[in-house]
Amino acid sequence: NIVRMKAQFERWGILYDWSKELASCDPEYYKWNQWLFIQLYKRGLACRGKAPVNWCPTDQTVLANEQVVDGRCERCGSEVVQRELVQWFLKITDYADRLDAGLDKLEHWPEKVKTMQRNWIGRSVGADVEFPVPSLGKPIRVFTTRPDTIYGATFMVLAPEHPDVAALIADHPEKAAIEQWIAGVRNQSNLERQEAGKEGRFTGQTATNPFTNEEIPIWLGNFVLMQYGTGAIMAVPGHDERDFEFAQQYGLDIRRVVDGGDLPYTDKENGVAVHSPVIDGLQTPKALAKIIDEIERRGIGKKMVRYRLRDWLISRQRYWGTPIPMLYCDQCGIVPVPDEQLPVELPVDVEFTGREGNPLAKDERFVNATCPQCGGHARRETDTMDTFVDSSWYFLRFITPRDSEKIFDTPLVNRWLPVDQYIGGIEHAILHLLYARFVTRVLHDMGLVAFEEPFARLFNQGMITKVGYRDPDEKWVPFAEIDFDGPEPRHKETGAKLVPELAKMSKSQFNVVPPDELIARYGADTERVYTLFIGPTEKDAEWSDEGVVGAYRFLGRVWRQGEEIAAGRMSGGASGERVIRKMHQTIDAVSRRMERFEFNTTISFLMELSNAIGDHLAGGGDLGPARDAYTALLQMLHPFAPHITEELWGMLGHTGMVLKSRWPAADPALMQEDVVTIVVQVNGKLRGQIEVANPPEEKRVFEAVDANEKVQQWLAGKQIVKRIYVPGKLVNVVVK
RNA sequence: GCGAAAGUGGCGGAAUUGGCAGACGCGCUGGACUUAGGAUCCAGUGGCCCAAAGCCGUGCGGGUUCGAGUCCCGCCUUUCGCACCA
Numbered sequence: 001n002i003v004r005m006k007a008q009f010e011r012w013g014i015l016y017d018w019s020k021e022l023a024s025c026d027p028e029y030y031k032w033n034q035w036l037f038i039q040l041y042k043r044g045l046a047c048r049g050k051a052p053v054n055w056c057p058t059d060q061t062v063l064a065n066e067q068v069v070d071g072r073c074e075r076c077g078s079e080v081v082q083r084e085l086v087q088w089f090l091k092i093t094d095y096a097d098r099l100d101a102g103l104d105k106l107e108h109w110p111e112k113v114k115t116m117q118r119n120w121i122g123r124s125v126g127a128d129v130e131f132p133v134p135s136l137g138k139p140i141r142v143f144t145t146r147p148d149t150i151y152g153a154t155f156m157v158l159a160p161e162h163p164d165v166a167a168l169i170a171d172h173p174e175k176a177a178i179e180q181w182i183a184g185v186r187n188q189s190n191l192e193r194q195e196a197g198k199e200g201r202f203t204g205q206t207a208t209n210p211f212t213n214e215e216i217p218i219w220l221g222n223f224v225l226m227q228y229g230t231g232a233i234m235a236v237p238g239h240d241e242r243d244f245e246f247a248q249q250y251g252l253d254i255r256r257v258v259d260g261g262d263l264p265y266t267d268k269e270n271g272v273a274v275h276s277p278v279i280d281g282l283q284t285p286k287a288l289a290k291i292i293d294e295i296e297r298r299g300i301g302k303k304m305v306r307y308r309l310r311d312w313l314i315s316r317q318r319y320w321g322t323p324i325p326m327l328y329c330d331q332c333g334i335v336p337v338p339d340e341q342l343p344v345e346l347p348v349d350v351e352f353t354g355r356e357g358n359p360l361a362k363d364e365r366f367v368n369a370t371c372p373q374c375g376g377h378a379r380r381e382t383d384t385m386d387t388f389v390d391s392s393w394y395f396l397r398f399i400t401p402r403d404s405e406k407i408f409d410t411p412l413v414n415r416w417l418p419v420d421q422y423i424g425g426i427e428h429a430i431l432h433l434l435y436a437r438f439v440t441r442v443l444h445d446m447g448l449v450a451f452e453e454p455f456a457r458l459f460n461q462g463m464i465t466k467v468g469y470r471d472p473d474e475k476w477v478p479f480a481e482i483d484f485d486g487p488e489p490r491h492k493e494t495g496a497k498l499v500p501e502l503a504k505m506s507k508s509q510f511n512v513v514p515p516d517e518l519i520a521r522y523g524a525d526t527e528r529v530y531t532l533f534i535g536p537t538e539k540d541a542e543w544s545d546e547g548v549v550g551a552y553r554f555l556g557r558v559w560r561q562g563e564e565i566a567a568g569r570m571s572g573g574a575s576g577e578r579v580i581r582k583m584h585q586t587i588d589a590v591s592r593r594m595e596r597f598e599f600n601t602t603i604s605f606l607m608e609l610s611n612a613i614g615d616h617l618a619g620g621g622d623l624g625p626a627r628d629a630y631t632a633l634l635q636m637l638h639p640f641a642p643h644i645t646e647e648l649w650g651m652l653g654h655t656g657m658v659l660k661s662r663w664p665a666a667d668p669a670l671m672q673e674d675v676v677t678i679v680v681q682v683n684g685k686l687r688g689q690i691e692v693a694n695p696p697e698e699k700r701v702f703e704a705v706d707a708n709e710k711v712q713q714w715l716a717g718k719q720i721v722k723r724i725y726v727p728g729k730l731v732n733v734v735v736k
Numbered sequence: 737g738c739g740a741a742a743g744u745g746g747c748g749g750a751a752u753u754g755g756c757a758g759a760c761g762c763g764c765u766g767g768a769c770u771u772a773g774g775a776u777c778c779a780g781u782g783g784c785c786c787a788a789a790g791c792c793g794u795g796c797g798g799g800u801u802c803g804a805g806u807c808c809c810g811c812c813u814u815u816c817g818c819a820c821c822a
Binding site: 234306541722731 | 737739740741742747748749750752756757759760761762763774775776801802803815816817818819820821822
C-alpha cells in the first residue's frame with residue numbers, strides 16, 4: 001500500500017520531504033507506542049477493566065461494530081453476543097476537564113469540531129446526593145444537574161445493573177421474574193433498549209427524600225445507564241421529560257416545584273397539557289447554589305462535575321497492531337516489559353484461521369516469556385493496541401523519525417511544533433483529534449513538550465463524491481449493469497428501478513474515477529486544477545467528468561500563450577497598461593485567497609488573467625507587458641499545475657525553477673483603474689451608469705449624473721428628496 | 737426530539753463592511769476553420785417579450801433600510817452531528 005500510494009503521490013506531483021517518512025506498522029515506530037504505554041501505566045493512566053465486546057460464537061472471534069449487521073456476524077450470520085473481557089484502558093477521563101476547557105483557546109479550529117468535542121466530553125455540573133434507604137441500612141447516591149428540583153423527586157430509578165439491586169429485591173415475591181427481566185435488558189444493545197421504550201419494575205422498597213422526608217418508591221428502569229453518573233437517579237417527573245414519561249406509564253406521582261422554563265408536558269394520550277401546581281410553603285423552591293450549599297452542610301452529598309466521556313479502550317483481539325508490552329508473571333502479577341527489551345515485535349509468521357480468537361494468543365513462541373523481576377515464567381499480553389494510539393503522537397516523530405534513543409527530540413519539537421496547520425476530514429473531529437490532544441497533554445505533564453495543544457489551526461476539507469446507484473435492496477450496482485436509456489436508470493437484467501446517491505468514491509459503490517486513467521488522458525495538472533476548481537475546499541463536491549475539460553482547455557490555452565510569447569513575435573502595438581493592471585489586481589486577489597484556502601476562486605482569477613493576456617496578444621499588443629503578466633501567471637499557477645508551469649518557465653528562457661522563484665508582489669498604485677464606472681440608481685433601481693476619472697470626486701460624480709440623459713428621464717417631474725453617494729461605487733437618487 | 741450548517745440560472749459555483757445578482761467554468765445555441773469534429777477559435781446564453789422599452793428574479797411569508805442574496809422575525813426543505821448522559 002505504501003509503495004502504491006507513494007507512486008500515486010509522485011504522479012500527482014505532490015511534494016513531501018520523504019526523508020522524514022515513517023510507518024507506524026514498523027517496529028522502529030511502534031516501539032515508542034509501547035514505551036509511551038508503559039509511561040502511562042507508571043503514571044496510573046493505563047489500567048485494566050471489564051468491557052463488553054461483540055463476540056461471534058461460531059467464528060470464536062471479536063468483531064468490530066462495522067462487522068455486526070442487524071445483530072449478526074457479517075461473515076457467518078450467527079447471532080452476535082456481548083461478552084465481557086478484561087481489557088486495557090487509557091484514562092482519558094482524568095483529563096476530561098482540561099480537554100474541555102482547552103477548546104475555548106483553539107480560536108483557529110472550526111466551531112463545528114469544537115462543539116462536537118464538547119458534546120462528546122459532555123461536561124455537566126450538578127450534585128451527588130444520598131437518599132437513605134431504610135431496608136438497606138445505607139443510602140443510595142444519585143447524580144443530578146437539577147438539585148433545585150429535589151422537592152419534586154417522587155421516586156427513584158436504578159439501572160438494572162446497579163450493585164444494590166440484588167439486595168433490594170432479595171425478599172421480593174416475584175424475584176425470579178424481575179431477575180429474568182434484568183437479564184433480558186442486559187442482553188440488549190443500547191439501540192435495542194431505546195427501541196423497546198421505557199420499561200421498569202418496582203423493587204418493593206423505598207428511599208427517603210432527604211428534603212421532603214417522604215418515602216419514595218425505588219424502581220428499576222431500562223433508561224437509566226450504569227455507565228453514567230452513579231447508575232441511579234432521583235426522578236423528578238414534574239421537570240424531566242424522561243421521568244415524566246416513566247411516571248405516566250406506571251402511575252407515579254408528578255409534582256411541579258419550580259416555575260418557568262421547564263414544561264408544560266403534553267399528556268400523550270389525551271393531548272392536553274398537564275397542570276400540576278407549583279407547591280410552595282414547606283417545599284419552597286430554592287436556587288441551585290443554595291440547595292447545593294445545604295446538601296453539603298448536611299453532609300448528604302456535594303457539588304459534582306460529571307462527564308459523558310468514557311475511558312479509552314485500546315485493547316484489540318485481532319492480531320494486527322502494536323503488542324501491548326505487558327507480562328503476566330505467575331509470581332509477580334502484572335509486570336511491564338523493561339525498556340531495553342522493547343520493541344515487543346509482532347510475529348509475522350502466525351497462523352491465520354480466521355476463527356477461534358486471536359492468532360497471537362495461540363502462538364506459543366510469542367506468549368511464553370520470562371519475568372524480568374523474578375526470572376520465572378510469564379505470559380505475554382496478546383491484545384494489541386488500537387491504531388488511534390499510533391496517530392495520537394506521530395506528528396512529534398516527524399522531526400526525528402530515525403531516532404532509536406528516544407521517542408522524539410524535545411528541544412526540536414518545541415521549536416517546530418505545535419503543528420501550524422492541520423488538514424483532515426471531519427471524520428476525525430472526535431476520536432483522533434481528542435486522543436492526540438489527550439496524549440499531548442500527558443506528554444506535557446511528563447515535561448516532554450512545552451505545549452498542551454498539538455494543532456494550532458485546523459481545516460476540514462470536503463470529500464470528492466460521485467453518484468452511485470442502489471437497487472431496491474440498497475445494494476450498489478456497477479455502471480456496466482445499468483440501463484440509462486429509459487426515463488429512469490434500471491438494472492439491465494432484473495429491470496429493478498435504481499436510486500442514485502452521492503457518496504465518497506469507493507470501489508464497493510462502483511463510483512470511483514481511476515486517477516491513473518484521468519492522468520493518462522488529461523495529465524496530472526488538469527486533475528489538480530479541476531479538483532480545486534470544482535468548489536470550496538471545505539465542502540463536499542460532486543465529481544463531473546464533463547467539468548474536467550474546462551480545466552484542460554484552460555491549461556491548453558496557457559500553453560499556447562506561452563508558445564506565442566516564447567516565439568517572440570514582436571509587434572510594438574497596443575500598450576500594455578490594461579494587462580499590467582489586470583496582473584497586479586490578480587496578484588492581489590490570488591495572494592489573499594490562497595491564504596484562506598479559497599482555491600476555486602483563485603483559479604477563476606487566474607483564468608481571467610489568462611483571458612486578458614489572450615486579448616492583449618490577439619489585439620497585436622506589445623510583447624513586453626504580455627511577458628511580464630504571463631510570468632506572474634506561471635508563478636501563481638505553479639502550485640496548481642506544477643508540471644506545465646515549470647516546462648513553460650524554461651521555454652520562456654527563465655533560469656532556475658518557478659518553485660524557487662519569489663512570489664510576485666502587487667503594486668497598489670498600478671492596480672488603480674483610470675476611469676471608474678459608477679452605478680446610478682433612482683429609488684434603489686438601476687437606471688444608468690456613468691464613467692468618472694479616478695479618483696472620483698463627489699462633485700464630478702453628481703455633475704455626471706445631472707448630465708446623464710437616461711437618468712434624467714427617470715427624474716423628470718419628480719421631486720428629489722436626497723442623493724446618496726457611495727464613494728467609487730454608486731449614486732442613489734431618492735425621489736417622490 | 738436536541739444542536740449546527742446550508743437553500744442563488746439547465747449544472748458546479750461567484751458576490752470584502754448591506755451597494756451593478758449570476759464572476760469563473762460546464763452545458764446549450766449559432767458561427768469560423770475543417771474530408772471530419774467528441775480538437776481549436778469567435779459570439780450569445782436568468783425568466784417574461786418577435787424585439788426594444790419595461791417588468792420579474794437569490795426556498796416561502798413578513799419587517800428594517802435610500803438600497804437586502806447579505807440584517808431581524810416567523811415558517812418550509814435538505815444535509816450533518818448527537819440521540820434516554822439524569
